[in-house]
Amino acid sequence: MPARELHVERLLGKKVRDVDGQVVGRLEEFHVEVVDAEHVVTEFLIGPAAALQRIGVFITQLPFFSRIPLRTKEYCVPWTLMDLGDLDRPSVRARRDELERV
Amino acid sequence: MKKIFQITLGIVTSVGGFLEIGSITTAAQAGASFGYQLVWAILLGTLCIAFLVEMSGRFAAVSKHTIPDAMRERFGINFYVVPLFVMLGVSLLVLGAEMGGVAAALEMATGIKLPIWAIPVALISWGLLWRATFSIIENGVSLLGLVTVAFAIGAMKLHPDYGAVARGAVPTLPRQDAAHYWFVAVSVLGASISPYLYYFYSSGAIEEKWDETYLAANRAIAAIGMGFGGFLSVAVLVLAAILFHPHNIDVDKYQQLPGLLAPIFGRTGFWLVIASLAIACLGATLEISLALAYLVAQGLGWNWGEDLEPRDDARFSLSYTLIVAAAMLFVLVGVDPLKLTEISMALTAASLPVGVFPFLILMNDKKYLQTHTNGYVGNAVVLAISVMAAVLAIVSIPLEIVGS
Amino acid sequence: MYLVADVLDQQLLDQTGNRAGRIDGIVLELRDDKPPRVTHVEISPITLLARFSRRLAKRYANLDQRLGDGRGVPFRIAWGRLEQTGKAWRFDMAAEETPIFALEDWLRTKIVERIPGG
Numbered sequence: 303m304p305a306r307e308l309h310v311e312r313l314l315g316k317k318v319r320d321v322d323g324q325v326v327g328r329l330e331e332f333h334v335e336v337v338d339a340e341h342v343v344t345e346f347l348i349g350p351a352a353a354l355q356r357i358g359v360f361i362t363q364l365p366f367f368s369r370i371p372l373r374t375k376e377y378c379v380p381w382t383l384m385d386l387g388d389l390d391r392p393s394v395r396a397r398r399d400e401l402e403r404v
Numbered sequence: 405m406k407k408i409f410q411i412t413l414g415i416v417t418s419v420g421g422f423l424e425i426g427s428i429t430t431a432a433q434a435g436a437s438f439g440y441q442l443v444w445a446i447l448l449g450t451l452c453i454a455f456l457v458e459m460s461g462r463f464a465a466v467s468k469h470t471i472p473d474a475m476r477e478r479f480g481i482n483f484y485v486v487p488l489f490v491m492l493g494v495s496l497l498v499l500g501a502e503m504g505g506v507a508a509a510l511e512m513a514t515g516i517k518l519p520i521w522a523i524p525v526a527l528i529s530w531g532l533l534w535r536a537t538f539s540i541i542e543n544g545v546s547l548l549g550l551v552t553v554a555f556a557i558g559a560m561k562l563h564p565d566y567g568a569v570a571r572g573a574v575p576t577l578p579r580q581d582a583a584h585y586w587f588v589a590v591s592v593l594g595a596s597i598s599p600y601l602y603y604f605y606s607s608g609a610i611e612e613k614w615d616e617t618y619l620a621a622n623r624a625i626a627a628i629g630m631g632f633g634g635f636l637s638v639a640v641l642v643l644a645a646i647l648f649h650p651h652n653i654d655v656d657k658y659q660q661l662p663g664l665l666a667p668i669f670g671r672t673g674f675w676l677v678i679a680s681l682a683i684a685c686l687g688a689t690l691e692i693s694l695a696l697a698y699l700v701a702q703g704l705g706w707n708w709g710e711d712l713e714p715r716d717d718a719r720f721s722l723s724y725t726l727i728v729a730a731a732m733l734f735v736l737v738g739v740d741p742l743k744l745t746e747i748s749m750a751l752t753a754a755s756l757p758v759g760v761f762p763f764l765i766l767m768n769d770k771k772y773l774q775t776h777t778n779g780y781v782g783n784a785v786v787l788a789i790s791v792m793a794a795v796l797a798i799v800s801i802p803l804e805i806v807g808s
Numbered sequence: 809m810y811l812v813a814d815v816l817d818q819q820l821l822d823q824t825g826n827r828a829g830r831i832d833g834i835v836l837e838l839r840d841d842k843p844p845r846v847t848h849v850e851i852s853p854i855t856l857l858a859r860f861s862r863r864l865a866k867r868y869a870n871l872d873q874r875l876g877d878g879r880g881v882p883f884r885i886a887w888g889r890l891e892q893t894g895k896a897w898r899f900d901m902a903a904e905e906t907p908i909f910a911l912e913d914w915l916r917t918k919i920v921e922r923i924p925g926g
Contacts (some may be wrong), residue, residue, distance in 0.1 A: 306837070306838040307835055307836065307838070307847075307852075308835075308836050308838055308844070309833050309834070309835060309836075309855075309858075310811050310812070310816060310833070310835075310836060311816060311832070311833045311834065311855070311858075311859050312858065312859070314480075314816075315482075316814060317904060318854075327872035331810050331811070331812045331813065332810065332811040332836075333809075333810055334809045334810070334811055334846060335809075337843065339837055340845050341809075341845065341846040341887060342842070342843040342844060342845050342846070343811070343836060343844045343845075343846070356812065360761075363765045363768075364761060364764055364765060364787065365764060365768050365778065365783035365784075365787060365901055366778075366783065366784070366787065379841040381844065386838060386844075392925065468894075469895075473819065476817050476830065477817050477818055477819070477895065480812070480816065480817050481817055481832075481856060481859060482859060482860070484817075485860075534923070534925050534926075535925045543813065658860050702828065703826070704829065704856075705819050705820060705827055705829040705830030706827060706829070706912070707826060707827045707912070708827070713926070714920050714923070714925070714926045715916050715921055715926050716921070718912050718913075718915040718916040718920045719911065719912055719915060721920060721926075722915055722920065
């Protein structure tokens with residue numbers, strides 16, 4: 303089967319849903335490791351989806367504001383659970399509460 | 405010895421390059437309308453920019469990145485376009501005001517109308533950017549800018565009530581005309597805390613290949629240079645407070661500016677103001693043009709550098725060419741530089757968080773600064789003043805528009 | 809290594825150390841039963857614009873195509889040709905030999921060098 307391509311920068315920020323259709327969050331980062339002399343993506347990091355929460359994350363990076371106990375849900379998803387069949391609607395092959403929280 | 409010379413030069417050029425149409429006009433308006441009441445706004449603005457300039461130099465020297473470099477890398481292009489477009493928009497207005505300041509000075513010197521000077525001023529500015537090195541632009545024009553020390557000498561010759569000036573350093577509520585008071589305060593803050601200044605400074609530090617050995621020099625330049633520059637702004641306010649305020653004269657025409665020194669030095673005073681305005685605004689024109697070109701070139705990863713020949717960084721060179729041409733249009737169509745200054749300074753204040761917040765995040769990022777991240781004081785001062793300025797601006801700009 | 813923090817939007821240098829733009833895009837190869845593999849980076853206004861609007865990117869690509877053969881598509885560098893130096897990434901060619909500098913070259917020859925002092 304011919305290989306498919308995807309662009310990291312276009313996937314960045316896309317909403318990710320779980321098997322039940324629940325929003326898990328938005329794709330934020332791609333963890334790469336060297337496996338068999340190849341650079342491969344082993345994990346996907348998913349951050350908060352809501353705009354206000356994302357603004358909150360930005361604000362808490364400011365000095366003094368990092369003490370604000372902002373609770374956001376972030377997930378680390380291994381590549382085996384990531385479904386990139388539809389690049390406009392990436393999803394995970396598990397329920398949200400089964401995913402590893404960061 | 406060389407370091408001492410560089411520190412001295414840095415301080416002197418900071419002083420000489422501090423005043424421009426924004427700080428001159430807003431300080432004059434503050435003094436004319438409210439006497440010494442708004443000295444605190446100048447001091448607060450000077451304190452904030454001194455911290456920002458020091459941070460900017462430290463950031464460049466330690467991380468070997470300019471601020472736009474690091475902003476694109478740290479936050480990504482989708483975020484970067486926000487400060488990029490906000491700063492381009494607001495700074496283009498400021499640049500139009502500065503070029504208008506040069507043209508206004510030439511109009512007052514020759515009687516030839518302001519719009520006619522648009523193209524010559526643009527060509528001189530562009531010619532200096534095209535041919536001169538960074539050193540000549542930064543040091544040469546700023547050294548000439550020491551003529552603005554005349555404002556300090558003039559103020560002292562009037563024997564102001566230093567006690568009253570000192571009392572103005574304490575913020576007070578306006579006794580009348582509250583909307584205008586806060587608008588002028590905000591314009592003063594915007595004139596002092598111009599983002600182009602510290603963005604330019606970080607690029608300058610890279611152009612001059614600063615490293616960690618420059619940190620002490622950087623602190624001295626920021627504190628003494630900006631401090632003394634702020635002192636010159638206070639001098640302009642004092643002059644207006646003594647010469648205009650008692651007669652209820654508001655500064656709303658640039659033709660009134662020679663009135664700051666003419667009563668003290670006669671005809672020489674007139675020429676001192678003309679020279680100060682022309683040189684100070686030319687210096688600011690060059691700095692802002694470069695700062696905006698740096699913002700674009702560094703954000704997009706192009707080759708850049710004032711010390712390079714234009715053929716070696718064609719996109720960067722053409723960027724500042726287009727920027728100068730665009731700003732020139734304000735002068736060409738005859739926009740009053742004073743009015744443009746007022747609104748652009750207020751908009752600068754309103755948009756401060758857009759430029760300052762990401763910069764503060766960078767200044768606390770150990771990946772860039774290792775052990776040289778910000779302390780509590782620097783963080784607190786910059787955060788508090790920029791938020792205060794923005795809130796005041798958002799409130800006062802509509803009130804001023806409604807009021808006028 | 810993290811692709812967004814360490815690769816995307818970072819400065820690219822050519823083999824002589826000249827600034828050659830920023831990494832505007834990263835291409836992964838999706839494979840059955842294997843993790844996605846990093847294959848290329850892209851340096852191009854087309855890639856950059858596509859991060860905001862695919863339509864804008866397409867319009868730019870159409871305009872760029874008129875400037876010559878091989879234009880109108882993003883320039884790619886194979887992942888294996890890149891080496892990290894500090895925060896920047898260096899690739900093993902001179903930028904002038906690639907389309908990266910096409911616009912810079914065009915501006916230099918058609919405009920800058922025709923202006924005195926350029």
